[in-house]
Amino acid sequence: AQSVTQLGSHVSVSEGALVLLRCNYSSSVPPYLFWYVQYPNQGLQLLLKYTSAATLVKGINGFEAEFKKSETSFHLTKPSAHMSDAAEYFCAVRRSGAGSYQLTFGKGTKLSVIP
Amino acid sequence: ETGVTQTPRHLVMGMTNKKSLKCEQHLGHNAMYWYKQSAKKPLELMFVYSLEERVENNSVPSRFSPECPNSSHLFLHLHTLQPEDSALYLCASSQDPAGLSSYNEQFFGPGTRLTVL
Numbered sequence: 001a002q003s004v005t006q007l008g009s010h011v012s013v014s015e016g017a018l019v020l021l022r023c024n025y026s027s028s029v030p031p032y033l034f035w036y037v038q039y040p041n042q043g044l045q046l047l048l049k050y051t052s053a054a055t056l057v058k059g060i061n062g063f064e065a066e067f068k069k070s071e072t073s074f075h076l077t078k079p080s081a082h083m084s085d086a087a088e089y090f091c092a093v094r095r096s097g098a099g100s101y102q103l104t105f106g107k108g109t110k111l112s113v114i115p
Numbered sequence: 116e117t118g119v120t121q122t123p124r125h126l127v128m129g130m131t132n133k134k135s136l137k138c139e140q141h142l143g144h145n146a147m148y149w150y151k152q153s154a155k156k157p158l159e160l161m162f163v164y165s166l167e168e169r170v171e172n173n174s175v176p177s178r179f180s181p182e183c184p185n186s187s188h189l190f191l192h193l194h195t196l197q198p199e200d201s202a203l204y205l206c207a208s209s210q211d212p213a214g215l216s217s218y219n220e221q222f223f224g225p226g227t228r229l230t231v232l
Contacts, residue, residue: 004157034220036223041225042225042226043119043121043205043207043223043224043225043226044158044205044207044223045223046220046221046222049220090158094219101146101148101160101163101165101170101171101209101219102160102163102171102173103158103160103221104157105157105158106157107155107156107157108157
């Protein structure tokens with residue numbers, strides 16, 4: 001079975017500062033990894049995904065994430081935070097293989113951006 | 116309409132009521148999902164439908180009854196709910212019905228905020 005741990009339920013950064021949101025996973029087989037963002041009163045939107053093609057994955061809105069197998073991590077970063085980045089971010093894992101519909105989500109990290 | 120839509124956006128119901136949540140996807144996808152999002156808990160997958168056939172049911176109480184009449188529509192019928200069922204219910208869809216593709220990303224609707232009194 002796979003699981004996801006997001007360190008820090010709430011992260012605050014100043015506008016223009018580096019954003020780092022941490023995600024560690026456990027999976028018995030090579031996983032597919034995802035980051036989603038949820039703005040208030042909205043559903044989840046896919047930011048980026050790792051599917052083994054490249055360890056550094058670029059997503060939308062200037063976000064990127066690096067898959068590190070040795071550390072079982074998939075941390076999300078953005079060089080310079082913008083006020084519009086304030087939202088909740090979810091890391092998710094899905095096992096590879098047939099019939100693997102289930103996404104296992106972390107508990108989420110709420111990002112606040114201070115002007 | 117584009118993407119995944121859900122109605123109603125907000126619903127308040129008593130424990131003896133019967134109501135239904137509706138989801139429609141306009142993406143031509145073949146799989147649809149119901150998730151429950153409660154405060155301070157991870158998103159929980161409730162049901163998965165692939166090509167209109169239920170393929171996963173994650174130990175959900177029988178007071179929740181899904182229905183998928185075609186690949187574009189998904190319903191969640193609710194009856195005799197409990198206050199702890201109050202949550203945001205999210206619908207999602209994805210392209211690959213067999214769950215094989217690495218690009219089988221899920222697209223989410225805005226959710227229905229349910230309050231059970």
